[in-house]
Amino acid sequence: MIRITLIGSGNVAQHLIKAFAKSESIEMVQAFSRQKEALTHLLDSDTITTDFSNLKETDLYIIAVSDNAIAEVSKQFPFQNRLVVHTSGTASLDTLDSKNRRGVFYPLQTFSKNKEVDFSGIPFCLETENESDYAILETVAKSISNSVFPISSEQRKALHVSAVFVNNFTNHLYQIGQEICDEHQVPFEILKPLIQETAQKINILNPAEAQTGPAKRNDSNTIETHLEYLTNENQKNIYKLLTQSIQHNGKTF
Incomplete structure (x- = not known):
């Protein structure tokens, strides 16, 4: 013992x-x-x-x-x-x-x-x-x-930074999603099955393969509609940054 x-x-x-x-x-x-x-x-x-x-x-x-x-x-x-x-x-x-x-x-x-x-x-x-x-x-x-x-210590640093992206940052995006729902009297509960399906998907697909949405499809009309709809500048900036990152890292369809 x-x-x-x-x-x-x-x-x-x-x-x-x-x-x-x-x-x-x-x-x-x-x-x-x-x-x-x-x-x-x-x-x-x-x-x-x-x-x-x-x-x-x-x-x-x-x-x-x-x-x-x-x-x-x-x-x-x-x-x-x-x-x-x-x-x-x-x-x-x-x-x-x-x-x-x-x-x-x-x-x-x-x-x-x-x-x-x-x-x-x-x-x-x-x-x-x-x-x-x-x-x-x-x-x-x-x-x-x-x-x-x-x-190793160096590998652990890489893991920890990665964990911040997949955990802390993702949770913050959940918070933003809830704020948008609350602002427009939409139950956040409606999004939970989507959140769970996205999380479960990476058990069988790598994240690049699992990526969907207007940025992945290069759907510029939808992207512009979303940006016009958002009134919070911080939310707009985050939306733009993540959209650019998705488009930069993979093929668009």
């Missing part, structure tokens, strides 16, 4: 605590939080510490804090030569203090406090400085997920 200490109390930390609690090969020995109350609904109070000097010896320390805090947190560990990893999609392995063995334990998923996730399908991107530490991380990841990949 692998003994784990988790540092942090945000979305990622809380979801990991829940996932590890279901694993028979993981023992959550301790968690660090600046405020105990942030984790008492998940762990016994005695398991939570607010003092780095009270950290117990375990096999793995997972830092699940904001990217800006990773370096400072790793410096505060009162020990050396233990396996310390972070969960960031963008911070390099070198962000961690070199007094300990360093690694990355990155779950590529969006986490919200009020939305449960199934970790079995979440890809984990792992990186370590040596093979024996990778084996530990791989065991931990496979105890909660069926999707585990060795990914």
Whole structure:
């Protein structure tokens, strides 16, 4: 059984605590939080510490804090030569203090406090400085997920940027779509089957093959009608930019 200490109390930390609690090969020995109350609904109070000097010896320390805090947190560990990893999609392995063995334990998923996730399908991107530490991380990841990949810091940056496009930016476009619907008293619910079909399509088609719409068809009349209809300048600019991008990247019909 692998003994784990988790540092942090945000979305990622809380979801990991829940996932590890279901694993028979993981023992959550301790968690660090600046405020105990942030984790008492998940762990016994005695398991939570607010003092780095009270950290117990375990096999793995997972830092699940904001990217800006990773370096400072790793410096505060009162020990050396233990396996310390972070969960960031963008911070390099070198962000961690070199007094300990360093690694990355990155779950590529969006986490919200009020939305449960199934970790079995979440890809984990792992990186370590040596093979024996990778084996530990791989065991931990496979105890909660069926999707585990060795990914370098440079590759992880590419993944994270890609994830912003396919997740954060796409969700923002959903928000714009809802704003347009709300402005004209149209139920946003009507668009949800379309959203779901588009998302499901890339399970069998690559995104270029799945692309449809007036920009793909070079339907200039429809494009102009849409632009005339939109009154919000920000929405117009986004529409123009995305239309140009679609037309630039593929054949038009």
